[in-house]
Amino acid sequence: MNHLTDTVADTSPVPRLLSTALAGCSILITVDRRSGELTSALERHGASVQQAAALTIESHIDDAALIERTQQLIADPPDVVVVTTGVGFRGWVEAADEAGLSDELIAAFRGAQIVARGPKARGAIQQAGLTADWVAESETAAELGEYLVAEGVSGKRVAVQHHGSGADGLDELFARHGAEVVSLTVYRWGPPPEPAVVRRSVRAAAAGEYDAVLFTSAPGAEAWLSEARRAEALDGIRARVADRRLVMVGVGPITAEPLAAEGIEVLIADRGRLGSLVRSVVTYFGGGNAPSHVTSAGRLELRSGGAVLDGRVISLSPTGTDVLAALFRAGGAVVSRAELQKVLPRSGQSAHAVEMAIARLRDALGVPDVIKTVVKRGYRLTVEDPL
Missing domain, CATH: 3.40.50.10090 (Rossmann fold)
Structure with a gap:
């Protein structure tokens, strides 16, 4: 189990995997009660889970x-x-x-x-x-x-x-x-048991550090959103959801109401239980519902810390993830060097920096042909389902 707070090394047994549907996914759960049960259920499908209880009971x-x-x-x-x-x-x-x-x-x-x-x-x-x-x-x-x-x-x-x-x-x-x-x-x-942890979690969500955030009650959802407003992170969270880089998941329609009121799309579990909540997340990421492209090297999906290519989980640096996301959004269209420069850190916004970022990304993916160089124009993904 991963936490936003510093902890000693976890020596507990690794849970037996039921599937790898959530491999590469970083998931935040905002609940206090039964958080251990929910964490274990998600980890059994390969997820990395962090906790930031927005309220206590x-x-x-x-x-x-x-x-x-x-x-x-x-x-x-x-x-x-x-x-x-x-x-x-x-x-x-x-x-x-x-x-x-x-x-x-x-x-x-x-x-x-x-x-x-x-x-x-x-x-x-x-x-x-x-x-x-x-x-x-x-x-x-x-x-x-x-x-x-x-x-x-x-x-x-x-x-x-x-x-x-x-x-x-x-x-x-x-x-x-x-x-x-x-x-x-x-x-x-x-109040939340650790307010600073909740504050860090909303900023992390806006920065793209999670693939999904899970809610089990309307008061908990509202408390987490309130912290996002105070931290001026709500716009970033909303943008991540709109770009389908972040999935907000509610255990039922009542839980989803505070999120919907903010114009945030919510994946709602079919039945108002934790088991259904977990199944909804597993089905989304493992059932072909997450955004993807079919490339020359297989199906490509983005994750907060990298990508999944033809079933392989590939860890990438934040810069590599952002560059791949820009190419992914274009869906096979050419992305200019100037556009890619915008997603690089300010210290590396140059034509040479773009070339180096692309080279490192190709090496990490292990299939250089997935990213094509278009002479004098830029780069694109070699997708078989272009937008």
């Missing part, structure tokens, strides 16, 4: 109040149980278990209508040995609230487990329609 924020309301629900079981997050519901059951009340709490829920705000919440319900009667397909509190109001909540006792911000409007909505509401907030979002 402060669980069991008021154990005394949580246990008191749990006891109230056991004594007077609810008619409806609303589960808005998987982590929150699991945390609630764990807190009840620590207090010796989990069996009684689950028994109190067995006669209730249980509704879930999305698949992660449903998974937590199933893990507790219960069954969700209805799941909001949009994963929004608004859809969940509309459904129950249409069903009728007047005179019913409704237990609502809230997400981290605790401000979804469900308590007020149900109360207005005559329900007796028992409200529980099991956790809240807290």
Whole structure:
């Protein structure tokens, strides 16, 4: 596992590879909870993973109040149980278990209508040995609230487990329609564990050091974007995404909303679970969905630290990567020496420097003919699918 912070050498066993679909990919994950599980899953497909948790989860924020309301629900079981997050519901059951009340709490829920705000919440319900009667397909509190109001909540006792911000409007909505509401907030979002790491991660994303950034919650996505704004890195990130050099991946449509609001395209996992998130990334890079060209030496794809040519992962210097990216974007068209000079460091912006950069790039690729010299004009990739 790689981290943005300095660490001692990792002597843990190398995970068994399931595939090399993510070989050469540098991936940033912005989550705190279950980050180890997600990292291991990505590494099993060959990825290099870095972590920069944008938020932390402060669980069991008021154990005394949580246990008191749990006891109230056991004594007077609810008619409806609303589960808005998987982590929150699991945390609630764990807190009840620590207090010796989990069996009684689950028994109190067995006669209730249980509704879930999305698949992660449903998974937590199933893990507790219960069954969700209805799941909001949009994963929004608004859809969940509309459904129950249409069903009728007047005179019913409704237990609502809230997400981290605790401000979804469900308590007020149900109360207005005559329900007796028992409200529980099991956790809240807290500040990032290492703010400096998050700050470095947004700058690194703008500089092209990652191939993908993964998000598992809307608050986490918004917190990471907020740091990008403060670091004046958002425009660079947006440009990388638009150029398809960076992929932003969300676990579901709600998670993607803060990114979409910034005009940033998001790859959304088919199902709102970590396994689906990993499969989406693997399918994108390993299933032929990443930008590519068919060259005289095979399929060519760019990576943040180099390229993949005919299945070979080739590490390149930042300059080599930038030069190859300029040729890649042209898609077989000629790129002039003057244009290539613009991507070189200022100390090397000369015709001779371009020639040297091309020579080093050819050597690294191991197939000189992939980059063709066009006399008096510049250079181009020898692609079989020219733009």
